[in-house]
Ligand SMILES: Nc1ncnc2c1ncn2[C@@H]1O[C@H](COP(=O)(O)OP(=O)(O)OP(=O)(O)O)[C@@H](O)[C@H]1O
């Protein structure tokens with residue numbers, strides 16, 4: 286059985302600048318991995334490259350999802366194959382209701398899987414269930430996608446979407462930022478409920494606190510476009526105390542040494 | 545380049561003959577107005593792009609050949625297209641190739657439609673009104689002092705052949721919308737149709753008018769239409785327009801509205817058709833407490849050129865005006881919005897807001913925006929804004945990252961841009977037609993980007 290996610294020696298550029306520089310990472314089904322690292326180290330870039338965002342050019346390396354070549358696929362094909370990106374900054378879309386958007390998304394994915402499309406009533410039933418799970422106000426479903434949502438509501442909406450779309454690989458980019466303490470607990474509970482033997486979750490975060498709620502199987506430190514350290518959940522605690530300074534220096538030293 | 549292109553010799557030579565066939569020839573006041581208008585237009589000619597109001601729109605194609613009035617055209621009462629409004633939901637006045645088709649008012653004989661109208665409402669073709677109620681028309685039809693930027697108005701006055709007349713006595717409320725339905729068929733050829741509509745709403749009256757141009761053929765005819773509107777105090781008029789002429793046609797329209805105290809004038813125009821389309825609207829807010837809303841959409845593709853030019857003249861204090869015009873421009877099409885807002889010195893406590901948004905769907909599409917605010921009063925609230933942009937890349941990515949195909953995403957985002965305008969249309973029958981026209985247009989842009 287191939288790993289659920291396998292990233293090998295990934296190099297990617299944005300705006301002509303190399304941001305990911307030889308990133309290697311493997312995640313097995315059922316696992317939750319946390320990715321931490323200083324601002325600008327490339328965490329969101331990794332998330333976007335996984336989702337296939339235009340403008341992010343992979344110059345070297347490979348990404349496999351359950352053995353399939355992800356880089357061959359369009360953005361929407363990846364989503365249909367089970368990649369979900371919870372955005373650090375969810376996008377506002379005036380004029381399109383959350384319901385309409387999500388029904389379109391779910392039906393696109395269902396028809397890709399060869400399942401029947403849901404009508405409005407069937408969809409509403411499922412959507413209500415999932416909204417309850419995240420204690421999400423139902424009127425947010427009727428409103429335009431993320432328009433006028435508070436920061437916390439936007440993040441909750443992302444996890445609500447994840448719950449609806451049932452991804453194989455969920456990449457959650459700083460889902461915890463902007464959440465108050467209660468919302469953090471609710472969203473974490475929601476994510477925990479979505480842990481499953483057939484799914485992997487990549488959790489990008491700056492805060493150890495999230496990892497108290499969602500206990501990861503592994504923690505990676507990303508610095509200057511590479512994974513520079515991998516450990517268990519205790520690594521997050523260590524980072525909380527000492528910061529990233531050590532890694533950045535080591536990394537710089539390593540680069541000078543190899544130069 | 546000169547400011548005008550003179551009227552061709554053929555027009556000069558043939559006008560006397562054409563004039564013979566025009567309605568209301570026995571009315572001296574009308575003959576006089578036509579003669580004066582023709583003389584002035586012959587002196588002035590067609591405006592060129594040197595004239596500020598025509599800066600972005602070139603009328604050359606109209607001057608290159610002779611568009612003879614199509615008065616002799618057959619008004620074949622063929623089957624109405626399937627997307628025509630349900631006849632029971634409207635009071636319909638049907639015109640085919642510029643001629644009244646009275647046998648088809650509401651699909652039946654004319655008297656039935658007239659009977660269905662409440663007391664105090666007159667709805668009839670211009671030719672009939674000139675015969676039966678000329679005295680009512682004399683103070684209204686082409687009676688105004690000539691405006692500065694006359695465009696093709698005078699040519700219209702000289703040659704106006706047919707049109708819709710709606711006269712509402714004070715206090716009358718029409719429940720159903722009035723459907724001015726101008727249908728052109730393959731028979732329209734390269735004729736000119738000089739149409740003149742007249743809408744007069746008495747004090748406190750209320751009506752919804754749907755002015756509808758539909759081309760079912762491929763003809764390169766020219767519709768030159770002028771709509772004169774007079775709203776007395778406290779009148780409410782909801783005026784909707786759908787311009788869906790054949791793709792090769794020319795559609796030049798001018799609407800002038802003179803609005804009285806506390807009246808509400810609500811104009812929404814959607815343009816889809818014609819190769820060259822111009823929609824001029826001049827609203828004169830001639831009383832206190834008026835509420836005037838001018839809104840519109842251009843949906844342009846291919847080589848279409850669409851121009852909406854508005855003049856909002858705040859002549860009295862305490863009026864509110866708002867304008868929102870949007871264009872979606874695909875292929876090599878071009879759109880224009882020129883919006884002049886004039887707030888005269890005594891028009892204190894005016895509120896005037898204007899917005900123009902343009903969405904370009906292709907690299908070769910273009911949109912022009914020219915707001916012009918002239919404010920001579922000090923206690924006013926005025927704003928304007930214009931944007932020209934492409935579909936939001938972030939939003940597109942967001943859709944796609946959720947599994948929605950790119951085509952569907954583009955379509956949904958474009959629809960969202962348009963739909964909020966169409967949703968404002970309150971009358972359900974009119975809304976349905978406009979919504980369908982929008983949906984068809986989107987469906988043609990993304991034939992495979994079907995609804996999810
Ligand atoms: N379009 C772009 N053009 C040039 N550089 C870019 C572009 N987008 C991102 N970058 C750069 O890539 C680097 C990595 O950015 P990224 O967003 O991946 O960092 P991050 O680790 O997610 O940071 P944070 O913790 O602040 O969210 C940054 O230096 C950023 O400025």
Ligand SMILES: [Mg+2]
Nearest residue numbers: 328329330373
């Ligand atoms: Mg980031």
